[in-house]
Structures are given as C-alpha cells and as structure tokens.
Amino acid sequence: MLRSLPTWVRLPRRRRPYTPTLVAPFYWRALVALAMLAVCAFYTYAAAQWAPYPGFDLSANWVVRALDSCEANVSWCAANGEPLQVGDRILVIGDLSHDDAMRDRGQVPFAGYSSGDWAPLTVERAEEVFTVQWRMLGPTPAGQWRRWGEGLFIYLPFWVIGTVLLLFLRPQDRRWRLLILFNYFTAFWLAVGAFSHLQIVYTSPTQRALAWLLVPVYLHVHLVVPSVLFPRMQRVLLPCLYILAAVLALLELLQQAPDGAYNLGLLVAVGGSFALLLVRLLGRFPASARTSVYLMLAGIGLAMGPGLGLAVIPSLFQSPLRDQALANRIAAFAIPLLPAFYLYAVYKPYLGRLEFRFNRLLSLYSFALLYLTALVLALTMAGHLLDGGLTLSTFIAAGFGIAAPFLQRGFLQLIDQAAYGAVPDPQKIVYTFADRMPSALDQEALVTLLAAEILPQFDIRQSALYLLQEDRADLIYQANVAHNEEHEVVEGLQGLMAEAERFRPGQDVAGKPFAWVRLAIPLQAHHEAIGFWLFGQREPDDYYPQHQIALLKTLAKQVAVAVENSLLFREQQQYTVELQQSLDRQQAMQTQLVQAGKLASLGTLVAGITHELNNPLAGIKLFTGNLQAFKQRGQLTDALLIQALADIDQLVDKANHIIRHFRDFSRRSGGEFGAVDLNQPVSDALGMLEQQLRLHNIQVQLALGADLPPVLGDANQLEQVVVNLIGNARDAMVAPSCHNRMLTLRTCAMGGTVVLEVADTGCGIAAEHLDKIFDPFYTTKEIGEGTGLGLSISYGIIKNHGGEISVDSAPGRGTTFHVRLPVCPPASPSTLEPQEQGDEP
C-alpha cells in the first residue's frame, strides 16, 4: 500500500514551465536597456567632457555654489587671485546675460571659453556690481571624475532596477511594463536633471519636459502598483493626463511654458503618487496590497529619510554639519532604496530563493544608512549642544556600537513584519510539534494538532493534506478549500509535482485545479512521497518566504513520520481485527463444516431412515385398520386383538428407537469430552446403517475387542466418524460388479492406543486419489451423490481427539481405514459420562 507508489509520484527539480506573453526576446530587451544607459550616459559624458568648466559650480540662478580648491591648481588660483566667493551672483558671462540664458535655455554659459581663456564676468555681491576677468580652469581630470561620479550615481540605481525588471523578472504584465517605465523615466530625468544647470546639450528644457512627463507615468504606476485603483476612472483619466503632459512637455521643450511651472508637475507627480499609495491603507482594500504599500512607503521613507534628516535636523538646531560631504554621500546612497523597495514590494512572490536574501540585503543596507545618519546627527548634536569633545564623541560612538546588534534585530523584525506579516517562532513551533506529535497516533489527533496549533502560527488560512494511495489520493483534511473532484485531485497533484516546495504565485495558475495552492510540500517517508501538504491563503498576502518554506518542510518530514505511524498503527489495529475475525470465521466454519459433514452423513441416512420409519408406521396403520375391519365383520377375537396390540406396541418402540437415535446423531455436538468405550459409537453407527447394509447385501463382520480401555473423546463425534467410514465402505461395495460384499469392523487395544479398523471388499482407491481423500470437498462420486466432506470431517475429528487416521487401499483389493485413538489417561475418570445404552442391532 505505502511501499508501491503511483508511477507519477516523482520529485523533479524542474523549472516552472513558463509561457511568455507578447514580450520581445531577451536580446531585444537587452538592447533597449543598453540604449537607455547610453542615452543617460550621453548627458553625463556631455557634462563631464564638453561642458565648460570655469573652476566653480553655479546653481540654476547663477549663484556660485562651490569653488575649486587652490591646492591642486596653484597657478590658476594665483592668476584669479580669488575674486569670487561662494554666494556671489553672476549677472553676465562674456556676452551672455543671465536673463538671456533664462530666456533661451539652449545657451550654454562659458560656451567658447576653453582652459586658460579669460572670461569677463559681471558679478553682484551684496548689492554691489563689479566686473572681473576670470581665468577658465578646466576641464580638469578631477572635475570630470566628479561629474561622472555624481551623474552616474544618481541615475544608475534606477537604471539597474529597471534593467533587472526588464531582463529577468516575470510575470511580464502591465505592472512589469509600468515599473520599468517608472525606473527608466526616473533614471532619464535624473541623468538630464543632474546637469540641467549647465544647460549643456539642451538639458534644461529637456529636464523640464521630462518633469511634466513624470506626472502621468508616476500616477499611472501608482494606480496599478501594488493593486489596481479606480479601474474605470483610469480609462478616461490616464489618456487625458498623458496628452496633457505631452503638450506641456512640448511647451517646455519650445520654452513657451511659464518659468518654474514644471515644479508644479513634479509636485503633482510625487504628491499624487504618495497620496495614491496612502489611499490603499484606508479600509476595504485587500491586506495583500497593504503589505506592498507598507514596503513601498518604507522604501520612500528610507530613501528620503537620511537626506531629509541630515538637512532638516541640523538646520533646526542651527548647527551645521561638520562634514557636509559625508551627509551628501549618505543621502545619495539612500536613493537606490526607493526603486529597490518598489521592486521588492511588487515582485516579492516571484523572486524565489533570492527573495529572502534580497530582503536581508535591503534590511541591512537600510539599517546601515539609518545607523550612520543617526550617528552623524548624534555626534553633531552632541558637539553643538554639549560642546563635547573627543571623549563624548567616543562614548556616543561606543554606545551606538553596543546598541547596534539589538537595534539591527529590531529593525529586521520590523521589515519582516512589513514583508511577511506574522513571523512564526520556529523554536516554539518545533517544541509544540515535538511535544504533541508522539501522542498523535491517529490521524484525527494529528490533524487537530496541525489545524489548531501549528498552522495558526503561520497565519495560514487554507490548507489541505492528501495521502497518496496506489491510484488515488485520499483527502485527510482540508480547511477553507473548495471540494475537488477525484480526477481533478489526481490531475492537480500531478501539476503540483513540478512545483513542489516552491512558492507558486497565483496569477498564472488561475482556473486550474488547486489554483488556490501557493505551496505544495510532499510528505516523504523513506525517500518516497506518501502524501502532499498543500498551503493556500495566509495573512497578509498569501506569500510563503523561503525560510518559512524550510520550516514547513521540516514540519512536513515530521508529519510524514506521524502519518506513517498512524497508518501503521491503523494497519496494525486493522490487522488485529482481521486476524480476530479470521479466527472467528475459521472457528465458525469449522463448526459449520462439522455440522455440514453431519448433515451430509444424515443425507445418506435419510433414505434408510424414512424407509425405516415408514415401515413401522405402515405396520401400525395396517394393524389398526385390520382391527376395525375385523370388528365391523364381527370376527374380532381376543387373540387377534392381543396379538395386534402387542405388534403395535413393538412397532411404536421400534419407531421411537429410530427417532431417538436419529436425534442423538444429529444433535449439535457440545464438544463434551469424556471417557468413551470405542465399541459404543461403533455399535450405534452400525445400528443406524444396518438396514441399508442389509439392503445392499453387505455382510457385516464384527470383531469388537473385549475390555477396551476408554478413549477420551466425544461419543457423538466418534460415531459420526464410524458412520462416515461405514458409509464409504458401503458406497465402495454397491457397484454391481462387486460381488463379494463384506464389511469388517474391528476394534482392539494396541499399546497406548485403541485401534478401529473399517475394512471393505469394494473397488478400492486408486493411488492418485489416495493422498487427497482427506481433503475437504474431494470426492470421486458423481455430482449430487457425495459432498466430499465425510472423510475430511472424520480426519478433523480424529485429529481433534489427538488420534490418527490412515488408509490402506489398492484398486480391486478393497480399502481399510485405520483409526488410532489415545487411551484416556486414568486421571480423569470423573469425566466419564454414563453412556447411553442403545439397542443392539
């Protein structure tokens, strides 16, 4: 049952069969990704290689943000003599005034001035306007590297995440397309926007145009991810938005839009997206979407948090950071968390084994950034508020170091909570299971243990357990699962084989049997699958992370052992019951067989018995009739009357004797053993059959030994044996060809046994039949003449008496049956029954 398994039960490690939708082939998608990178890199390249580099950075309003240090460029510094300071506002560069540049953003400041040229600048400082000759510095290698670094760093995370999505992730549905669009657009916008103040290769209008285009893209993304919002409104609203955005973008490219209007676009894009995310936290949205929203919000918070914190908090306390560059780096390093969390939130179910690693990577990265931010802020605050020196800083740093492990554990749990909902405690589960399983010997107890104690810890709502039998699967229990038809079960489980022990995202299996199953774990015992444990919905988002799958697999192994134990236990019980039933049946059959044999013997007797009974009855009737006739005719004499009455009396006695013996013989054996004189059953049996023997002209020779020691046995059963043997002898001699018809019955004591011999002069038994004659239902007689039970019954009875029965025969020479019965031990004379004294035949 358990050992031979259905042929379809294998545990393959196959990839999930995947049928791609209408998606371009991989190399096309790779080309798109490279093109995207090339476009972004072009702007960086232009900014680093082409853009004029005067030796300082300007903001969008042409305010000097930073000046190159003199240490690396001593001669240049000496030539300029530091006429510019941070905060100076430049009004005119060469021929280009600021107003002109704002009007035509295609104009590049310092265009045409190369390294070493003198550019005339009109500068405004503290409401004082003056003109300087400024010697162009660059482009210097250091400045170019900085621009490359800044440019790449800001958009590369979005491009990487977008490319990962584009090339590797499935399902490739609307959400997929929108998320790619989101990432690539953001990357593009950042690549252009990073250098829009340089106004090189038209970056400024492009940046503004892209800012408008971000509005429909961002809103569209957040209307579809993580769950679809307002589907009907989308159909109308989105096309309008796209068209409007395209128009506005075009206006921006043509520089016809009001200055600064694009900021409104950015506000709408970011604010609207945020609002759309928050909407999902209001009631009546599925919990699964809520989980994704939490993760996305976490991404936004973690990406923006460090930067905002480092900017806002110091300014609140009016204590500038000691190392602004470090703060900037921390803020920049936090940016990739946004697309990463977005990807994780939406594609968590599809990441497979990478999911948990990705989760941990994000958690640790986020924690490191938060930790650094907090440390920087703490040190700054300490320095500002307490005017602490090195000692305090050291203490604070040490405190942070000590707290780090605990904080990290807490933070990981927080992220887990957001990603997985309830976090089951493996230790507790294993304890519970190990504690309760040994007592769950039957399946019901096991199911109760699983359903009531284990699964709730995982927040699992849907679950089912199937046991595989040879050609079918038996449902052991199911919770919150629709009933499946038998064929569906087999088909469904076959389908699940390929995806065993892996999370199944629901989208691509909808409609198939077991579409509800998110995870199928085979129950294995001795490397063979004996069943399937299926899991479906669970709080909050039906997702089963890898480490929980591992835990469930461990549990499944224990469940398999428990199930097998229960099966073995049940088999054992069933076996015991069957054994008992079989024993009972055998006993009943034996009793029936004895009875059947007796009836069979009776059957052969019935003819003679009716004959024998009918004869005296006929005699009685005849005599009474005759008396009446004599009386009517007045010829009734006393002598006649007396004679007739005496005859009748004798006949009644005769009939009574026949009936009594008949009754004694057919009486069901009570199994009472006692000391029996073997001559008694022999005489009784002969008495019953004598008439028949006489009818068949069979001569009887009796040689009954005198003073036989008693044997221990049932006189009734022994008589049955003798009847059977005499019956057999009679049947062997009734053939017309058999002329010498002699039945010899002999008893004698021999050693510790009493021997009975029943010999006939009949046709004998052929050698090939000889060893089968004691088998039940074996007969050489015609159908309807014999049951084939007589000798078998006799054999059983004699064996039961501790004796032996054997046969000695040859065709044509007659047959002799030898019955040997052990002498009754002298210890039990009290059991000696008073033997009924039958009439001598």
Add this chain to the structure above:
Amino acid sequence: MSQESEIAAIPGHILVVEDEDYLRRGLWQLLTLESYTVTCAEDGMQGWELFETLALDLVITDLKMPRMDGIELLQRIRAQKPNFPIILLTGYADLETEPSAFPYERCDLILKPFDQAHLLTSVKRALDSPGTESGYPVRPGS
C-alpha cells in the same frame, strides 16, 4: 413367514412380497379378510420363485428388500408377462413427488404408511382390469 393357501382363487390370488414380517402379517390379514387368496414371500428372490410356480393375479411387493428388490422383481415379471398387474409399496417419499421417475405402466405405487381403503381400491382396480394384451387369465380357475 410364508403362508400359502390353496383356497380356490376367488376373487383373486395375490402374492405379497415384503421383508418386514409384521407388514406381511398385516397385509395377509387384510387381504384375507377381503376374501383374496394371499401368498407371502420374504424377499424378491422368494417372490420370484413363487411367481414362477403359482398362478397369480396380482403381486404386491415392497421396493427395498435384501437379495432381490422390488424393481428387479417387477422387471423379471414384466419380462415374462408384460401386462401383469403389480402394486409397489414403498417408504421412499421421493417417488411420490417425482412420479416421472417411475416409468412403469399398470403399476400402482403406494407410499407407506398407506390407507387400507386406498390399498383395497388399488387392488380391486388391478384385478378388475383384464390383462387383455397378454391374454393372461385374470381369474385362473374361472
């Protein structure tokens, strides 16, 4: 015990073949009372010997007897005198339920225990119907 009678055969001479002596006696009483001439035999063999020696009108015979049974006796009689009336007495009830199993004509089958009237009717009928085919005289002596 055989009991022969040489009384003139009116109304008929009947041979009773029966192995139980009380039945023989009873039948002899009954038939004698009805003025039949009755001869008795202990078994088929003796009956056959008597049949061959005596002039008989009817044989009443038991079916199961030692040495020679009723059927064999019947067959021997019929072989010699095909239309000779015979009444068979039997204790085997099977023959009553399966009359087709008994293929002999002009042969009454009477089951033991029997009614005197029934037997006498049967006897009367057997004796009254003349053995036309064989020309055997029903009443020898008449």
